[in-house]
Amino acid sequence: MMGTVSELDAAGITGALLRRDYAGSRALHACHGRTYYLATRVLPAARRPAVHALYGFARWVDDMVDEPEPGRTPEQTAAILDGVEQDLRTALSGGRARRPPVRALADTARRYAIPGEYFTAFMAAMRADLTVTGYADYPQLEGYMYGSAAVIGLQVLPVLGTVAPRAEAEPYAAALGTAFQLTNFLRDVADDLGRGRVYLPADVLAGHGVDRELLLHCRRTRAQDARVRRALAELAALNRDVYRRAEPGCAMLSPVARPCVETALRLYRGILDEIEKADYDVWSRRHRVARAHRARVAAPAIAKVLVARMAAR
Template identity: 60%
Template sequence: MRRRVSRQSEAELDAAGITDPGLRAAYAESRELNSSHGRTYFLATRLLSPDRRPAIHALYGFARLADEIVDDLGDGRSAAARGAALEDLGIDLVSAFSGGPSTSPVVRAVADTVRRYGIDQRLFSPFLTSMRMDTHVTDYPTSADLDRYVYGSAAVIGLQVLPVLGSPDPEAAAPRAATLGVAFQLTNFLRDIGEDLDRDRVYLPADELAAFGVDRELLQHCRRTRRTDPRLRRALAHLVARTRATYRRAEPGIALLAPESRDCVRCAFVLYGGILDEIVAADYDVLHHRARVPKARRLAVAAPALAHAVWTRKIGKSDR
């Protein structure tokens, strides 16, 4: 059944010049995935000019599609079956890149986005490699091991998004965009420790945890007893500080983006960084509940950013 396209989505698709009815429905499905699962990202995307939003929804939708293959443990599929599903997704994507048919509307939308913005198709291979790791890798002995996973799961996402956001100096902006993707991912790891443990995964470097006397057994004990051990608090404080440093390395890249995209990325930067504030405020009690930025704070950040984004777009049009 074809997805009903909302009025807001219709306006964005019109602005982007996407006219094919089937393609419009495919983008609408990607938008729904972003709206349902990526609340902070979706809010930030609203700060972009309408013509750029469908592409961001498509990129997020594809990443979410792969996530669901590896993370939906309720469907009863084995690790081998999940790996096979990811292989099929990769084959489907390659077919769509070459103009062939696709079995997934989300894949069709992301392939169209890649063509429209000249995104390097090779960036999707390391992403799918990292997703396949999730079907069989449960621990990361060192930060270097985790870095290899994070490159594919997060750094390349920043590089995929960069052509959509635009930059007068893409070569200088690229490493900062990749670093910001990593900062967002590291924040997710800290926020989702408990949920990841339930999936038998630990996305924190074992050697860094061990320096504070923390191992998987202690993590599981804290999850089970709903108590946070002082050793774990110290380890998490260290990892939060390291993640904040990653944000600091990424921040100069915002000024390297097209002016009309900066408010969007700044909003995501502030709100996602705010998750770290919530983790600290909760005294690192992240194994029992998910740290979230309160809605009031999200709106307080987004509202002035939206006003500035609209002003920036008007100024940009008057200068043409």
């Protein structure tokens, strides 16, 4: 609780209701986004609430779609999303939102001049999850990932700050969001199949003799198949290429924010490392970076932040 208070004070967020809204978003972030949350701890306190608000809103909406209440139909979920979007439009235009995550998000968008189109694209991607169950090829999947992941990088960029013109840094921020999402897709194949979705390009799978039925067989038996392994290896290589394209963008960030993103990149790429070490077995367990390794990655980042803060004085 003290951490929340000091962050909100540092950010100049006043008003009891708004402070509660931000605290709720921070709790969502801490509970569900452990890798991102640890990286956020490296940020200056004044910038953390905005990241919590952005993540909290995204997680809240994503859970509406992925973890619906028992018996709720996709049509009912779509109606709920309609209400969220209307609330969001109201808040972004200066009105009073009814939902706490929306209020925190709108306040962050106003403080950092984040374009509303990014949130519109995100909501469109969440709607797609109600009806789309697969993607024919990588360009089609990439179109979905623009709204589900690339725009998250674009939303966060104004909060982090840049030493280069923001327009130059934006492609790298978008690529990093995409890289994180691809790692999620590889790690969570089994969970996504349970929701009826496959976020792996069908043409890449077919090139290795893999279809949805084979993936479902692996999920049922919790056992790897050589054809699936080869397909996942190809997609992991694609994922690594996206990380490589995104990495130069770290140097464009403000010095106090740079270690945060470098930490997130190293930790998330570490999940990909774990998948590869397990020979692409994503069926018998959910891969994550060990706590001790997370601490080793975060420690030098904290030192870098302290040096950057002293240099800025």
